[in-house]
Amino acid sequence: MAYGRLIRTVVFVAVLTFAGCSSDQAPKEENSGPKIDPVVFMADLHCTAVELRKARFELADKMRFMYDTIMLPATPEPYRQELQQRLDALEPYKDSIVGRSLDLAEVIKFKLDSIIENELEVGEERKAFDEKLTRLLKERGCE
Amino acid sequence: MRRVQSIVAALAVIVMLFSSCERYEPVTESQETAVYSGDFLRQYYNLQCQITKETSGFFPPQAARAFAYVGIAAYEAVVPGIDGAKSLAGQINGLSANALPKPEADQAYNWSIAANAAVAETMRKMFDLNLSEENLQKINQMEEFNYNQRSAEFPLPVAERSVAFGKAIAEALYQFSMGDGGHQSYLDAFQLPYELPEGPNCWIPTGPVAHPISPYWAQCRPFLAVNISETQPPAPKAFSTDPQSEFYDQAMQVYNQVTNNSAEEIEIAKFWADDPFKTCTPAGHTFNIMTQLLEEVDASLAKCAVGYAKLGLAENDAFISCWVSKYEYDLIRPVSYIHQYIDPSFQTVIGTPPFPAYSSGHSCEIGVGEKVFTEMFTNGDGNYDLSDRTGLQYGFGIRHFTNFSDMSLECANSRFYGGIHYPMDNIEGLETGRKIGDNVVNLIQWPTVD
Numbered sequence: 001m002a003y004g005r006l007i008r009t010v011v012f013v014a015v016l017t018f019a020g021c022s023s024d025q026a027p028k029e030e031n032s033g034p035k036i037d038p039v040v041f042m043a044d045l046h047c048t049a050v051e052l053r054k055a056r057f058e059l060a061d062k063m064r065f066m067y068d069t070i071m072l073p074a075t076p077e078p079y080r081q082e083l084q085q086r087l088d089a090l091e092p093y094k095d096s097i098v099g100r101s102l103d104l105a106e107v108i109k110f111k112l113d114s115i116i117e118n119e120l121e122v123g124e125e126r127k128a129f130d131e132k133l134t135r136l137l138k139e140r141g142c143e
Numbered sequence: 144m145r146r147v148q149s150i151v152a153a154l155a156v157i158v159m160l161f162s163s164c165e166r167y168e169p170v171t172e173s174q175e176t177a178v179y180s181g182d183f184l185r186q187y188y189n190l191q192c193q194i195t196k197e198t199s200g201f202f203p204p205q206a207a208r209a210f211a212y213v214g215i216a217a218y219e220a221v222v223p224g225i226d227g228a229k230s231l232a233g234q235i236n237g238l239s240a241n242a243l244p245k246p247e248a249d250q251a252y253n254w255s256i257a258a259n260a261a262v263a264e265t266m267r268k269m270f271d272l273n274l275s276e277e278n279l280q281k282i283n284q285m286e287e288f289n290y291n292q293r294s295a296e297f298p299l300p301v302a303e304r305s306v307a308f309g310k311a312i313a314e315a316l317y318q319f320s321m322g323d324g325g326h327q328s329y330l331d332a333f334q335l336p337y338e339l340p341e342g343p344n345c346w347i348p349t350g351p352v353a354h355p356i357s358p359y360w361a362q363c364r365p366f367l368a369v370n371i372s373e374t375q376p377p378a379p380k381a382f383s384t385d386p387q388s389e390f391y392d393q394a395m396q397v398y399n400q401v402t403n404n405s406a407e408e409i410e411i412a413k414f415w416a417d418d419p420f421k422t423c424t425p426a427g428h429t430f431n432i433m434t435q436l437l438e439e440v441d442a443s444l445a446k447c448a449v450g451y452a453k454l455g456l457a458e459n460d461a462f463i464s465c466w467v468s469k470y471e472y473d474l475i476r477p478v479s480y481i482h483q484y485i486d487p488s489f490q491t492v493i494g495t496p497p498f499p500a501y502s503s504g505h506s507c508e509i510g511v512g513e514k515v516f517t518e519m520f521t522n523g524d525g526n527y528d529l530s531d532r533t534g535l536q537y538g539f540g541i542r543h544f545t546n547f548s549d550m551s552l553e554c555a556n557s558r559f560y561g562g563i564h565y566p567m568d569n570i571e572g573l574e575t576g577r578k579i580g581d582n583v584v585n586l587i588q589w590p591t592v593d
Contacts, residue, residue, distance in 0.1 A: 046535060053538030056420060057413060064494050067350050072487075098420045102196070105536035109189070112535060122439050130530050130541050143540065 047142035176224035179255040181447030192423035200329025204462040206424040209269040214455030220261035224254035228590035244311040260309030324363035344382035352497040360466040370460035376571035393565040401562040412561035429512040431533040445592040457511035457583040465507040474501040491562035503572035506555035510576020513551035
């Protein structure tokens with residue numbers, strides 16, 4: 001979790017720093033190396049986020065269904081206790097997956113805000129970005 | 144020699160010209176709020192969403208309340224700089240006309256600096272005892288960064304006076320908030336002891352949480368009294384286990400929907416549920432949409448402050464109003480009813496939150512969002528090409544809407560697809576929210592801002 005805090009702090013400071021940069025302070029094109037297509041960059045991040053989302057919902061469902069079984073009056077006491085132990089054992093995994101999800105969410109939010117505000121005009125450009133991203137995610141099976 | 148002197152003189156003039164270009168005249172008069180950018184306010188709301196997720200005790204009612212006071216603080220810190228604008232003091236329930244500090248006459252202020260101080264201070268006060276050291280530092284860093292950016296062109300006394308005014312607003316609002324019934328409610332979100340009503344129609348726990356959230360929240364003070372007294376839904380369909388009854392039909396509709404959900408409907412249910420573990424609550428999702436809309440119209444500080452205050456007032460009252468009906472009727476959730484009377488193996492798409500069914504909190508809160516967005520970003524028809532990207536960071540796709548009423552209807556229906564609300568919960572919740580949104584927009588004198 002300390003690593004997660006470090007990541008979050010670094011991202012936060014980066015957000016503050018970049019928020020203060022006006023467009024004329026942006027690095028020149030020729031010095032910034034090959035430019036990565038923002039749609040491709042976002043798709044890379046988003047695909048990881050989709051995997052994490054699926055894992056979170058899968059875990060949430062698993063835990064929820066165990067709770068449901070525990071609460072059923074017909075569930076025998078020994079099985080109820082066993083389910084409770086299995087639920088307790090899932091807690092560290094839950095913390096881990098939530099921590100990773102939050103860290104990635106911050107990175108995505110920061111990058112997305114930066115692209116939207118600095119690289120795309122309101123209207124058609126943003127619409128095209130949304131469509132291209134949605135199409136690429138579909139191609140990659142990240143839905 | 145004269146030629147050399149001429150060259151030297153010319154150079155001196157050029158140097159003077161250029162040096163005067165670099166100098167600036169410190170701003171010594173108050174400028175209108177609308178000249179300032181609202182970017183930093185949007186950054187604060189992004190941060191508040193993050194802090195809400197990471198701070199214990201912030202369930203939907205508590206989160207909506209915190210968002211509200213931060214919005215009001217922003218508005219009150221900048222309202223003197225909006226031509227013809229009226230303070231909320233004297234307009235909202237319990238806040239008398241002279242309850243908030245006023246700027247000193249004939250003194251210059253920077254309303255951007257004032258808002259920065261007011262918002263940072265109010266955020267600290269709203270999360271207060273449960274605020275982590277890490278998040279406290281984030282607020283402090285954001286406040287310091289914004290101050291340094293804004294104070295450079297202003298004489299120190301102006302900057303300091305503006306900070307003092309912003310902090311005085313925050314303190315006065317905090318004192319006001321302490322009497323609204325929700326003060327530090329994050330420390331005791333379940334408001335125990337609370338005795339669960341008993342009966343076949345009554346709510347029972349649907350998960351590991353044995354107690355419903357905030358059963359006495361209905362006693363909190365709303366910002367507009369009519370938002371509670373004039374917005375209550377009719378009684379829900381009479382409880383019955385008779386398969387021919389209207390109530391049974393409501394449950395059967397949920398059962399049939401969930402067992403026949405399309406992939407799109409499952410996606411919708413999960414998208415609006417936000418996340419099974421960490422979310423800045425449904426109100427936070429709606430504030431995220433507000434933040435996106437304000438960015439899309441390149442809103443000034445004046446528009447941002449008005450927008451966040453309007454939505455904050457409405458969201459706060461939406462949860463109080465909704466909680467009135469939730470605990471007045473204490474209605475059993477679909478999953479509990481279906482398990483007992485229809486199919487014991489029934490499983491919902493998303494987790495059922497721990498409080499009674501009628502009416503739906505999501506529907507109520509998105510109803511106010513629809514009305515506030517329609518008033519602020521359309522000519523009244525609600526038409527807006529919205530791409531809701533707020534879920535991207537959590538692995539959801541972009542959802543598109545062409546009208547804010549489509550957005551709110553989808554959100555309301557998502558609770559039906561998810562299997563956690565009867566259709567009547569969503570229909571009536573949405574109606575309640577829309578009434579509250581209309582009240583906040585129409586019954587308070589807001590300035591017209593671009």
